[in-house]
Amino acid sequence: MELQYLDALKALAEPHRLRLCWLLIHVDQKVTVAEAMDVIGETQYNVSRNLKMLFKAGLLDQEKNGKWVYYTLAEQTEKHWLLLVDSIRQLPKNQFESVAGRCKLRLGMRVNGECVIGPNSDDWIKLVEG
Amino acid sequence: MELQYLDALKALAEPHRLRLCWLLIHVDQKVTVAEAMDVIGETQYNVSRNLKMLFKAGLLDQEKNGKWVYYTLAEQTEKHWLLLVDSIRQLPKNQFESVAGRCKLRLGMRVNGECVIGPNSDDWIKLVEG
DNA sequence: ATTACATATGCATAAATGCGCAAGTGTGAT
DNA sequence: ATCACACTTGCGCATTTATGCATATGTAAT
Numbered sequence: 001m002e003l004q005y006l007d008a009l010k011a012l013a014e015p016h017r018l019r020l021c022w023l024l025i026h027v028d029q030k031v032t033v034a035e036a037m038d039v040i041g042e043t044q045y046n047v048s049r050n051l052k053m054l055f056k057a058g059l060l061d062q063e064k065n066g067k068w069v070y071y072t073l074a075e076q077t078e079k080h081w082l083l084l085v086d087s088i089r090q091l092p093k094n095q096f097e098s099v100a101g102r103c104k105l106r107l108g109m110r111v112n113g114e115c116v117i118g119p120n121s122d123d124w125i126k127l128v129e130g
Numbered sequence: 131m132e133l134q135y136l137d138a139l140k141a142l143a144e145p146h147r148l149r150l151c152w153l154l155i156h157v158d159q160k161v162t163v164a165e166a167m168d169v170i171g172e173t174q175y176n177v178s179r180n181l182k183m184l185f186k187a188g189l190l191d192q193e194k195n196g197k198w199v200y201y202t203l204a205e206q207t208e209k210h211w212l213l214l215v216d217s218i219r220q221l222p223k224n225q226f227e228s229v230a231g232r233c234k235l236r237l238g239m240r241v242n243g244e245c246v247i248g249p250n251s252d253d254w255i256k257l258v259e260g
Numbered sequence: 261a262t263t264a265c266a267t268a269t270g271c272a273t274a275a276a277t278g279c280g281c282a283a284g285t286g287t288g289a290t
Numbered sequence: 291a292t293c294a295c296a297c298t299t300g301c302g303c304a305t306t307t308a309t310g311c312a313t314a315t316g317t318a319a320t
Contacts, residue, residue: 002225006145013139014278018132033297046279048297067287067296083217090210095132118295144308163267176309178267197266197317248266261320268315277306284299290292 004058008084011057016042017050018088021059022096025089027103030063030070034119038128039103044119059085068115102128134188138214141187146172147180148218151189152226155219157233160193160200164249168258169233174249189215198245232258 012018019040024031031039037047051071054060058081063070076082093100105127109117117123142148149170154161161169167177181201184190188211193200206212223230235257239247247253 002148002221005221006143006148009139009143009148010277013136013143015136016278018136018139043280044297045281045299049278049299052298064287064297069297078220080217080220080222083213083220087210087213087217090208090213091132091135092210140307146308173310174267175269175311179269179308182268194267194316199267263320264318266315266317268313270313271311273309275306275308277304279302279304281301282299283301285297287294287296289294 005080005084007057008059008081011053011059012084012088014050016040016046017054019096019099020047020050021054022088022091023099023103024054024060024071024073025085026096026100027107028073029107030072031103031107032068032070032115034068034117035103035106035115036071037119038106038124039099065114070115135210135214137187138189138211141183141189142214142218144180146170146176147184149226149229150177150180151184152218152221153229153233154184154190154201154203155215156226156230157237158203159237160202161233161237162198162200162245164198164247165233165236165245166201167249168236168254169229195244200245 012021020036023036023039033044033048033051036051037044040047051060055062055071059074060071061074063072073085076085106124109115109123109127142151150166153166153169163174163178163181166181167174170177181190182192185192185201189204190201191204193202203215206215236254239245239253239257
């Protein structure tokens with residue numbers, strides 16, 4: 001009975017994962033675990049696990065590049081999946097404004113479009129708190 | 131953080147409730163707990179509780195009429211809610227075909243558009259098994 | 261009032277889930 | 291080979307969630 005779709009609903013029915021998915025939808029770019037950690041502000045294992053759950057549920061794609069793992073929004077082809085993703089896309093932005101801002105900041109630290117700085121770096125902390 | 135929407139996702143992330151919600155979306159009519167029981171084939175407490183959860187999550191409306199309680203699909207006004215409901219509406223029908231068929235049968239037992247026969251009645255069992 | 265019936269709801273148990281910790285894998289650089 | 295670092299994963303614990311039973315609520319009819 002559409003097990004994969006149920007997994008997606010389950011995955012999204014958790015605030016941290018909903019925020020992560022919202023992020024991936026709105027950034028419209030690949031994002032590493034390290035970047036997601038800094039943006040969301042949660043521990044490494046949680047971000048890693050939650051991203052992986054979204055991946056296993058079919059909502060995200062995974063791509064390894066050296067020691068970095070990039071996650072991107074998965075392309076959907078079926079109507080009910082497209083609508084589900086659209087639903088999240090349309091969530092009121094004000095709920096996530098700070099997330100979007102922090103993500104812009106974090107992606108600004110990239111070099112040639114690639115992530116080169118790990119999580120919780122001094123550079124990042126200065127950038128955010130300063 | 132869109133608590134109500136999270137509740138809706140949580141409510142839908144359970145096979146029985148997803149089926150119930152799908153039913154209410156596709157029947158496009160009010161349905162009693164008794165009718166839902168017969169159609170879905172689950173115990174009274176589960177159907178009652180699960181319908182109530184969908185109601186509390188804002189996906190269904192409730193309407194009492196004598197000793198019967200009718201549930202209907204709630205009208206949504208916000209984009210992300212509309213898309214979420216649409217997503218469920220677009221789920222492949224074949225997964226729920228038997229549900230749809232049983233529901234048509236069950237609604238055929240109504241008198242003047244109202245439910246008059248309780249759950250697990252002999253009439254219903256004959257109708258389904260015969 | 262009493263009965264019958266549709267629906268709702270505590271309570272207890274069992275299963276699933278989230279989280280922190282610690283240890284693991286894999287990759288790139290020295 | 292060794293080290294540093296990004297990421298993953300198994301384990302134990304606390305919390306949540308689902309389920310079954312029994313009981314409660316509310317309504318209609320006698």
